Amino acid sequence: MSKSNYTVSALKYRPNSWETIIGQENIATTLKQAIDSNQLAQAYLFCGPRGVGKTSIARLFAKSINLKHDPELKDFTYNIYELDAASNNQVDDIRNLNDQVRIPPQRGNYKVYVIDEVHMLSQSAFNAFLKTLEEPPPHAIFILATTEKHKIIPTILSRCQVYDFHRISISNIVAHLDNIASKEGVKFEAEALHVIAEKADGALRDALSCFDLMVNFTNSNITYKEVVKNLNILDHDYYFKFSDFIQKNLIHESLLLFSEIISKGFDGRLFINGLASHFRNLMIAKDERTLKILEYTKDTIEKFKTQAELFDNEYLTDLLSLTNEADSFYKTSQNQRLLVEILIMKLCSLRAEKKKLNFLEAPIITPDFKDINLVHSTKPAQKQPLKEVIEPKEKQSPAKTYEPEKSEIIRPKTSLSIKKRSVAASITGIRQQINQESIAKNEDGGVEVLESSKFSQKLLEEKWNEFAEIKNKEGKIGLYTTLTKQTPELLDNFLIKFILDSEVQKMEFQTQNQLLLDFLRAELKNGHIQLALELTKSDNPKLTQLTSKERFFQMAEKNPDLHILKEKFNLDLEF
Secondary structure (H helix, E strand, O other), rough: OOOOOOHHHHHHOOOHHHEEEEOHHHHHHHHHHHHHHHOOOEEEEEEOOOOOOOOHHHHHHHHHHHHHOOOOOOOOOEEEEEOOOOOOHHHHHHHHHHHHHHHOOOOOOOEEEEOOHHHHHHHHHHHHHHHHHHHHOEEEEEEEEEOOOOOOOOOHHOOOEEEEOOOHHHHHHHHHHHHHHHHHEEOOHHHHHHHHHHHHOHHHHHHHHHHHHHHHHHEEEHHHHHHHHOOOOOHHHHHHHHHHHOOOHHHHHHHHHHHHHHHHOOOOHHHHHHHHHHHHHHHHHOOOHHHOOOOHHHHHHHHHHHHHHHHHHHHHHHHHHHHHHHHEEEEEEEEHHHHHHHHHHHHHHHHHHHHHHHHHHOOOOOOOOEEEEEOOOOOOOOOOOHHHOOOOOOOOOHHHOOOOOEEEEOOOOOOOOEOOOOOOOOOHHHHHHHHOOOOEEEEOOOEEEEOOOOOOHHHHHHHHHHHHHHHHHOOHHHHHHHHOOOOOOEEEEHEEEEEEEEEEHHHHHHHHHHHHHHHHHHHOOEEEEEEEEEEEEEEOOOHHHHHHHHHHHHHHHHOOHHHHHHOOOOOOOOO
């Protein structure tokens, strides 16, 4: 770029013809046709964001109006009057304007008045201008420009043709910067121009200012790295790293990366908004139909597509919800950094929590074995004591055998064909069926052997208590008490014995037994675990069958303090 007679790009490359207008082609076409057909309104209102070409098109429009009727008119500036309403917003300024409007042009057919930032006019100034706008002289045309259309009083709006200018797309800005760079001999990276366009946020004037800045900073060699560094932009790579850490539940790595971002001077809210935008882009990248919405380079879009495959729609929706919630509380938070760090921990833990929740919400299956018989059973089996189930294969460890009077084996629903018969299944048949259950067919028709990892009594108790704590947090206090009152006992062949005090406890326990089985099998990595429930067996006769005297002494035998209580208070009990 030449250093002599230097002019900033925003002025040097300002549109000077209808063909050079960027991003507002529809408005340019409408105004051009209005001039060609001589269908000009008395007042126009150009509204839209800053830096999108409102003033430039107003000047071009004013110039073209007079050139249409007088092509030889070279000095048309005498017929164009510009007023900055931001600094000339009082009623006296508008009165002076009204006085000038009455004077017809010395050459040409029209005098064009361009009032910029018209929303800055005071109420009295609007009222003073209203009469002139209502009945303007035939030679006067007004072009009003504003960034805040809602501040214009309705009586003014109703007397103007309104043109809404939109933000200029990133692709149009990049194409324009590419054209300027080629003319000025500036080397650049395509990704660098995209970053400048994103930074401009739809304002072409801002994009040109950033472009000039980078040309000076990089000595006419604009690179992506230098643009990110100089314009204080948080690199996309940070968000891709964060997403990988979140997907892998790496909390500490995520916190360290956030600390690195803070140390570079970036605001926490900027990070939250950037992360939310990244999740939004991942959602868009999951469907080929919506890829056109992403205004990035091809390489960046491919990165989004690759990473989007690791996230499902529901997961991304939850991530977006958390980031949006954190953004709403950021401004009022007393410790903003802590707020962002809590957000990071929630994001990293979200997938693990969802897996755990899905596991706990699994359907409960409580099979009843009373009327179940195996297909291959030819004769009604005789009822046998449960000792056959737990009896060891070799009579070497009698310590592990037990003979409960009444117990129940709990197992999942079998895939074998089952028929209901009047005779209960034999314990031996149940054992055979349990052994057959350990072999299942996979999706390809092959045979898949279930895990059968060994585990200790101590590990069993830890996982048992962990399940009990889960139920406690769910508010199931009764079940929690039942689970923690007795200790489960590990027997042979991964059979777990658990003693219950009453039928009521047993009924409550059976509502969760399949869930407990699934939990233990998953945590202990053993698909062969079974439960044997046993009611407490009392050697003493029932209290209701005892006399009052027998009942007292039986209770005093368990609690000797009853004798002390009787003597201390000199109680005379009726025996």
